[in-house]
Amino acid sequence: MRMTPQRAAVLQAVRARRWHPSAHEVYDVVRRQIPKISLATVYRNLEELVGAGKLKRLQGVGRERRYEGWLKPHYHVCCVECGLVEDVDLEMDHSVEKRIEGLTGYEIFDQSVELIGLCPHCRKTVEESHARKS
Amino acid sequence: MRMTPQRAAVLQAVRARRWHPSAHEVYDVVRRQIPKISLATVYRNLEELVGAGKLKRLQGVGRERRYEGWLKPHYHVCCVECGLVEDVDLEMDHSVEKRIEGLTGYEIFDQSVELIGLCPHCRKTVEESHARKS
DNA sequence: TCCAGAAATAAGAATTATTACCAGAAATTA
DNA sequence: TAATTTCTGGTAATAATTCTTATTTCTGGA
Ligand SMILES: [Mn+2]
Ligand SMILES: [Mn+2]
Ligand SMILES: [Zn+2]
Ligand SMILES: [Zn+2]
Numbered sequence: 083m084r085m086t087p088q089r090a091a092v093l094q095a096v097r098a099r100r101w102h103p104s105a106h107e108v109y110d111v112v113r114r115q116i117p118k119i120s121l122a123t124v125y126r127n128l129e130e131l132v133g134a135g136k137l138k139r140l141q142g143v144g145r146e147r148r149y150e151g152w153l154k155p156h157y158h159v160c161c162v163e164c165g166l167v168e169d170v171d172l173e174m175d176h177s178v179e180k181r182i183e184g185l186t187g188y189e190i191f192d193q194s195v196e197l198i199g200l201c202p203h204c205r206k207t208v209e210e211s212h213a214r215k216s
Numbered sequence: 217m218r219m220t221p222q223r224a225a226v227l228q229a230v231r232a233r234r235w236h237p238s239a240h241e242v243y244d245v246v247r248r249q250i251p252k253i254s255l256a257t258v259y260r261n262l263e264e265l266v267g268a269g270k271l272k273r274l275q276g277v278g279r280e281r282r283y284e285g286w287l288k289p290h291y292h293v294c295c296v297e298c299g300l301v302e303d304v305d306l307e308m309d310h311s312v313e314k315r316i317e318g319l320t321g322y323e324i325f326d327q328s329v330e331l332i333g334l335c336p337h338c339r340k341t342v343e344e345s346h347a348r349k350s
Numbered sequence: 351t352c353c354a355g356a357a358a359t360a361a362g363a364a365t366t367a368t369t370a371c372c373a374g375a376a377a378t379t380a
Numbered sequence: 381t382a383a384t385t386t387c388t389g390g391t392a393a394t395a396a397t398t399c400t401t402a403t404t405t406c407t408g409g410a
Pocket of ligand 1: 102150152156158168169
C-alpha cells in the first residue's frame with residue numbers, strides 16, 4: 083500500500099483528536115488541505131486503512147459508519163439524546179472473552195463495549211423538562 | 217398503541233427465534249402471513265415497537281439495522297468472516313457501568329457488548345487455508 | 351532515461367437502506 | 381351514524397455507500 087498524500091491526510095484526520103468521524107466528516111477536514119480530493123477517495127482509503135490495521139471501524143452507533151484512530155481497546159459512552167460517542171480511558175476487562183470462547187467455540191480477538199446513557203449536558207436538560215411537567 | 221394484525225405479526229416474527237433480523241428479513245417472514253403488507257409498514261412498526269419497549273435495536277453490526285426480541289441484556293458474538301451475530305446466554309457483568317458513571321458523569325442505563333471473532337465454522341475454514349499456504 | 355504495467359485518483363452514476371408523504375381504510379369516539 | 385383518530389399500502393425522496401470509468405501517478409526493469 084503506497085502512502086499517497088490523500089491517504090496520509092485521511093489517516094491523520096482520524097488520528098488527530100480522540101474523535102469518531104464519519105466518512106463525510108473526514109472529507110470536510112481533508113478538503114481544507116487537498117481541495118480537489120474526491121469523497122470516493124476518502125471512503126476507499128478509510129476502508130483500506132482499516133484493512134491495513136491502521137484504523138478501526140466503530141460498531142455503528144447511529145446511521146453512518148464511524149472511524150477510530152485510537153487502536154488501544156477502550157470503552158465508549160454514547161448519549162442517546164445528542165448522539166455523542168466518547169472514549170473512556172480505563173483499562174478494559176478482557177476476562178469475559180475467555181469465558182465466552184469456552185462457551186461458544188468462537189475465537190475472540192476483539193471486544194466492542196458501548197455504554198448507553200445520557201451525557202452530563204443532556205442529563206441536565208432532561209431533568210429540567212421533568213421538573214417543568216410536575 | 218393499537219395492536220393491529222400487522223404489528224402483532226412483526227413483533228412475533230422478531231420474537232420467534234433468537235435471531236437478529238433486519239427489516240427486510242422481517243418483511244419476508246411476515247409476508248407469508250399477510251401477503252399485502254407494505255415494507256414501509258414493517259419499518260414503521262419495528263420502530264414503534266422499539267419505542268414502546270417491546271423490541272430492542274441492535275448496535276449496528278453490518279450495514280442494515282437489526283432488531284432483537286430478547287429483552288434481557290446479553291452478550292453477542294460476531295463473526296467477522298460470515299457476519300453471523302449470535303446471543304450468549306451468560307449473566308452480564310454490570311459492574312463497569314457504575315465505575316464509568318463516576319468517571320464520566322454520564323447516566324448509564326444500558327450496555328452493548330459485542331465480542332468480535334471467528335465462529336467455529338469459519339475458524340475451521342481459515343485454519344485450513346493457512347495449512348494449505350504453508 | 352524511457353517505458354510498460356500496476357496502483358491510485360476524481361467525478362459522477364448506481365445501489366442500498368431507510369424515511370417521508372399521502373390518500374384511503376379501519377377502528378374509536380361522541 | 382358521523383366525526384375524528386390511527387393505521388395502512390404504495391410510492392417518491394433522501395442519505396450513505398459502492399461501483400465504474402477515464403485519467404494520472406508511481407515503480408521497477410530494459
Ligand atoms: Mn474510541
Ligand atoms: Mn441478541
Ligand atoms: Zn447528550
Ligand atoms: Zn463465521
